[in-house]
Amino acid sequence: MSPFVLLLDWQGFEKDKYVHTVLEDNLLPHYLQKCSWLSNKKIGRIKITGAIRMQYEEDEFFFVYLQIKSAGSDPQTYLFPVSFVEEGTTEIPEEAFISRATLDEKEGFLVDAVYDPKFRLALFYNILRTTQTPQKNDQILEFDRGTGILEENELESSYLDIGSNNTAFVYNDKYFFKLYRTLHQGINPEIEVLRFLSRTQNFNSYADYCGSINLTENGNTVYTFGVLTEYIAESKDNWSLTGDYLNDFISGLVDGNFQVKEDVFVKVADLGRETAIMHDALFDLGSEESFRPEQINRTYRTEIHRQVEVSLDKVYDRLIDKYLELDTPTQALAWQFMEAKDKILNFIDQILTRVFNSLRIRIHGDFHLGQILINQNGIHVIDFEGEHLIPIEQRMIKHSPLKDVASMIRSYHYAVSAKLYNSDHTKKIPEKDLLRASDRWYKLMRDTFLEEYLGYFGPHHTLLKNNNEVNYLLQFHLLEKAIHELDFEISHRESWIKIPLKGILDVVREIEKLRTV
Incomplete structure (x- = not known):
């Protein structure tokens, strides 16, 4: 565990230069070495270029943009979600911890949010409720609900190691969420194709579209953060x-x-x-x-x-x-x-x-x-x-x-x-x-x-x-x-x-x- 104790201010996190600098220079270069979605571990420079807020009930999370320059490649922007976990409240695996931290006088940890059950539940329920979360820069984090998702009385989620450039979760062995790590401008083609196939109904050999998360500005998609589909069990x-x-x-x-x-x-x-x-x-x-x-x-x-x-x-x-x-x-x-x-x-x-x-x-x-x-x-x-x-x-x-x-x-x-x-x-x-x-x-x-x-x-x-x-x-x-x-x-x-x-x-x-x- 890093000796740093980050003083977090969720209200101003998007532009907290001190916290960003500590993450860029001291914490993330080490943490990213164990992230399977980052293929080139010869990291030269990390720059936080933005942060998008997501809310669910009383909890807040951030999708952080990491611009990473690795040896032999051009700079690439990646999506890195983070959350704060109060000490003793949630069971989090050791590989999730980025740093000790305090938030609103509570002691705890800044963690890689993919390991946080509250973050995973927030993704699902925001999609289910078609939430829209306005950002400070006039962009909107929009959650689109597809035809394949239903209300769930109880919801269990788990992190799934798929050994690829993306990150995945499974909900109740019924739904599969894929978090796109590499950011590209525009709506991800997968969203368009799945929506199209769900409308035509001429081809059924695919995982049903259940929803997606998109960042929009003036009605246009800036980035797609992830997609929720049917989980193909026992496959x-x-x-x-x-x-x-x-x-x-x-x-x-x-x-x-x-x-x-x-x-x-x-x-x-x-x-x-x-x-x-x-x-x-x-x-x-x-x-x-x-x-x-x-x-x-x-x-x-x-x-x-x-x-x-x-x-x-x-x-x-x-x-x-x-x-x-x-x-x-x-x-x-x-x-x-x-x-x-x-x-x-x-x-x-x-x-x-x-x-x-x-x-x-x-x-x-x-x-x-x-x-x-x-x-x-x-x-x-x-x-x-x-x-x-x-x-x-x-x-x-x-x-x-x-x-x-x-x-x-x-x-x-x-x-x-x-x-x-x-x-x-x-x-x-x-x-x-x-x-x-x-x-x-x-x-x-x-x-x-x-x-x-x-x-x-x-x-x-x-x-x-x-x-x-x-x-x-x-x-x-x-x-x-x-x-x-x-x-x-x-x-x-x-x-x-x-x-x-x-x-x-x-x-x-x-x-x-x-x-x-």
């Missing part, structure tokens, strides 16, 4: 389930058998169909403008061409710098990739000259096996916020739904590659045999998923107009995703570089089969 994410299937597959592989249980194909086909139903629900010709389908026009094509071309040049240069540090099999893949660069560029350039009649829509935006929960009631898609590091206005751009499809297909490739390359049971299997086995398993899953997905839409659906367009766009987005993965692995996991390289080379082989239209 397991599909990444973990796929890992279980792969354990069975590895057992057979070690004995020289290539066996995939029929149940695995059924589960993959089910996901392909549910993905198609999700995209069909998001495809609504009569919907409001933010969800109305759009053409794959020149402006859009020019921008995604620029993004992929820049990313390709970046990973090409980084791979050259890293080349001599790679193991021999990865070097071989890297060399094939570098030799194929001109072919890849020519393929990318086709996005500028092709004519597309297919449409683009709002999509999930971060679609992978970990975003799918499975329980006895079936499939549930979660986390519609998109990639959290991308600015919100970019996450709201409409894309071909095949961008989601490509992301899920790449997730299957990662699942089998990571499992086979990192399992103790496969260490005695020659790498070329592992590569062949992983390729076969991946392609079976890919083809099963695609067959069910495309079969749902048929050959002439307005969203996916014809096979030529589908083939090109799918390969384009597979390439886009694999390039993004390669950039990540070069920075973080050298031993995994071979996985996205293999994905890129798979696209190169498909490019050779495609004819320019």
